[in-house]
Amino acid sequence: MKILVPIKRVVDYNVKVRPLSDNSDVDLNNVKMAVNPFCEIALEEAVRLKESGQASEVVAVSVGKSESQEQLRTALALGADRATLVESDSVLEPLAISKVLKKVVEDENPDLIILGKQAIDGDNNQTGQMLAALLDYPQATNASEVKLDSTNVEVTREIDGGLQTLKLNVPAIITTDLRLNEPRYASLPNIMKAKKKELNVIPLADLGLDTTSRTELLSVELPPSREAGVMVESVDELMDKLKNEAKVIQ
Amino acid sequence: MSILVIAEHDNNNLKASTLNTVTAASQLGGDVSLLVAGCNIEGVINESQTIDGVSKIIKCDNEIYKNFIAEDLSALVMEIADQHTHILAPATTFGKNLMPRVAAKIDSQQVSDIISVEADDTYKRPIYAGSCIATVKSNDDIKVITVRSTAFDAAGMSNSGVQVEELQGTDSLGISSFVSEELAKSDRPELTSANIVISGGRGMQSGDNFHLLDSIADKLGAAVGASRAAVDAGFVPNDYQVGQTGKIVAPDLYIAVGISGAIQHLAGMKDSKVIVAINKDEDAPIFQVADYGLVADLFTALPELESSI
Ligand SMILES: Cc1cc2nc3c(=O)[nH]c(=O)nc-3n(C[C@H](O)[C@H](O)[C@H](O)COP(=O)(O)OP(=O)(O)OC[C@H]3O[C@@H](n4cnc5c(N)ncnc54)[C@H](O)[C@@H]3O)c2cc1C
Numbered sequence: 001m002k003i004l005v006p007i008k009r010v011v012d013y014n015v016k017v018r019p020l021s022d023n024s025d026v027d028l029n030n031v032k033m034a035v036n037p038f039c040e041i042a043l044e045e046a047v048r049l050k051e052s053g054q055a056s057e058v059v060a061v062s063v064g065k066s067e068s069q070e071q072l073r074t075a076l077a078l079g080a081d082r083a084t085l086v087e088s089d090s091v092l093e094p095l096a097i098s099k100v101l102k103k104v105v106e107d108e109n110p111d112l113i114i115l116g117k118q119a120i121d122g123d124n125n126q127t128g129q130m131l132a133a134l135l136d137y138p139q140a141t142n143a144s145e146v147k148l149d150s151t152n153v154e155v156t157r158e159i160d161g162g163l164q165t166l167k168l169n170v171p172a173i174i175t176t177d178l179r180l181n182e183p184r185y186a187s188l189p190n191i192m193k194a195k196k197k198e199l200n201v202i203p204l205a206d207l208g209l210d211t212t213s214r215t216e217l218l219s220v221e222l223p224p225s226r227e228a229g230v231m232v233e234s235v236d237e238l239m240d241k242l243k244n245e246a247k248v249i250q
Numbered sequence: 251m252s253i254l255v256i257a258e259h260d261n262n263n264l265k266a267s268t269l270n271t272v273t274a275a276s277q278l279g280g281d282v283s284l285l286v287a288g289c290n291i292e293g294v295i296n297e298s299q300t301i302d303g304v305s306k307i308i309k310c311d312n313e314i315y316k317n318f319i320a321e322d323l324s325a326l327v328m329e330i331a332d333q334h335t336h337i338l339a340p341a342t343t344f345g346k347n348l349m350p351r352v353a354a355k356i357d358s359q360q361v362s363d364i365i366s367v368e369a370d371d372t373y374k375r376p377i378y379a380g381s382c383i384a385t386v387k388s389n390d391d392i393k394v395i396t397v398r399s400t401a402f403d404a405a406g407m408s409n410s411g412v413q414v415e416e417l418q419g420t421d422s423l424g425i426s427s428f429v430s431e432e433l434a435k436s437d438r439p440e441l442t443s444a445n446i447v448i449s450g451g452r453g454m455q456s457g458d459n460f461h462l463l464d465s466i467a468d469k470l471g472a473a474v475g476a477s478r479a480a481v482d483a484g485f486v487p488n489d490y491q492v493g494q495t496g497k498i499v500a501p502d503l504y505i506a507v508g509i510s511g512a513i514q515h516l517a518g519m520k521d522s523k524v525i526v527a528i529n530k531d532e533d534a535p536i537f538q539v540a541d542y543g544l545v546a547d548l549f550t551a552l553p554e555l556e557s558s559i
């Protein structure tokens with residue numbers, strides 16, 4: 001069984017992102033970049049399936065700028081066998097990215113594709129479901145448990161009211177939620193080994209796809225800020241404020 | 251303009267998020283149709299007929315849609331997609347699962363999680379865990395949109411006799427099937443529509459200690475939520491999580507107890523009207539968004555709070 005894991009290079013989750021001064025976009029100058037946390041979880045799941053003998057190969061793929069090779073090297077250090085970058089200088093939307101990923105899938109023929117449920121930059125939560133639609137594959141989003149056998153995969157999903165379990169035919173698409181696993185850290189020897197693993201770069205133009213943007217970003221602003229609040233000294237004072245000032249409790 | 255809203259329900263009742271989504275749809279200007287697909291949904295249809303601003307209900311009552319499997323439901327939406335200019339659903343796990351599948355099938359770039367309608371093709375949405383708000387214009391012929399329910403009021407329910415059209419279902423794709431579901435049962439209000447939410451974080455120390463929050467919630471008619479740290483530690487189930495990757499809430503009153511205020515948590519609650527923070531660390535970032543902050547040990551503050559209600 002071969003597993004494909006799409007990985008996105010995004011701002012590190014600790015960075016507080018701000019708009020550019022002309023409000024045309026977010027300011028990503030000199031900010032720390034990282035593998036999207038949900039993609040790390042996707043990769044970890046794939047690597048565990050390989051380590052337990054249920055999968056034979058894990059391939060990481062990213063669509064993005066040349067710098068995304070850094071994140072693919074991280075993926076290789078974390079256990080991916082090889083990696084592919086589809087290099088594009090422009091920022092692509094989830095629909096375009098899923099079209100690119102579809103090409104990669106047709107080329108690689110994986111049995112399972114594990115993606116993050118969302119990328120923490122645009123918070124779109126779209127790519128996995130879109131890829132599933134384009135391929136007519138079954139999907140299980142927000143996975144918190146994955147069980148494999150040769151023709152099926154059983155996935156428990158986190159849904160608003162609790163948990164739901166689905167059975168999917170393979171090939172299938174899974175997107176990961178936070179509690180699926182806890183990703184490992186890359187060890188130094190593995191980081192060294194990763195440098196020798198295969199990382200293949202394909203220019204986006206070679207795929208012959210129409211990836212033009214369908215949406216226009218008109219502006220980016222800070223959200224309305226909250227007025228500074230007050231500190232209270234005691235529970236009694238708090239209750240008094242809630243009843244008589246804020247009037248949110250009777 | 252002809253707008254389609256996909257109703258979220260549990261085959262018995264509409265979910266509140268459907269009403270917020272209808273309000274967003276009404277702001278686009280144009281006729282709003284509501285697709286109600288499920289199994290044995292008479293009750294949901296009756297409720298739907300009372301929603302203000304809905305001019306037509308499209309009903310599809312079929313065993314196949316009982317569990318709202320995205321593969322089958324998206325195929326159904328495809329049947330009527332091209333009769334519409336906009337297709338909307340709530341940005342809940344239901345809508346997030348379904349809508350991108352619809353969007354890709356009709357070659358449209360979905361706009362996720364909108365918080366305002368600026369024009370029929372232009373919307374605002376949070377990005378980077380709500381650190382920034384983007385204004386986005388869609389140039390697709392059919393716009394596919396998910397709606398953050400806390401950003402729109404619920405549509406009223408004083409309508410009557412909205413016409414119902416029946417839609418034949420499609421065959422199941424048969425590539426995925428429902429196995430089981432474990433739904434949390436609670437007598438408290440739903441987290442995303444409660445007027446008051448009281449949430450606990452890692453500072454609660456154990457699941458047992460959540461009873462301190464439960465008894466306050468019962469007195470206030472509040473829902474109980476949690477930070478990811480509290481969920482990860484196993485104190486409470488996953489459906490309690492508030493935040494960037496959990497539920498988005500905006501109650502009249504949000505009380506954060508033993509929660510530090512990480513940006514990912516704030517993303518889920520900072521639009522609450524009044525925020526109270528109880529934390530023993532006076533430098534906790536949660537105090538920067540709190541209207542009322544109390545520096546105290548929660549194990550003394552919570553019992554005091556309970557007895558003062
Ligand atoms: C991709 C990603 C997505 C995430 N999504 C979410 C999300 O949706 N929701 C979310 O909440 N988090 C999310 N997180 C996690 C987030 O970054 C924080 O780790 C988390 O919110 C911390 O939870 P906490 O405040 O309960 O714990 P901590 O940060 O450990 O804070 C505990 C607080 O309790 C206080 N405390 C301890 N004991 C007491 C006491 N006796 N009395 C009073 N106060 C006490 C401490 O002073 C401290 O401030 C996400 C992280 C990532 C990377």
Ligand SMILES: Nc1ncnc2c1ncn2[C@@H]1O[C@H](COP(=O)(O)O)[C@@H](O)[C@H]1O
Nearest residue numbers: 006007063115116118119124125126127
């Ligand atoms: N540019 C990209 N390259 C590779 N994978 C991506 C890319 N963008 C999104 N993905 C995958 O899709 C998931 C969801 O992203 P999104 O739909 O943007 O929220 C991510 O966690 C990745 O697994």
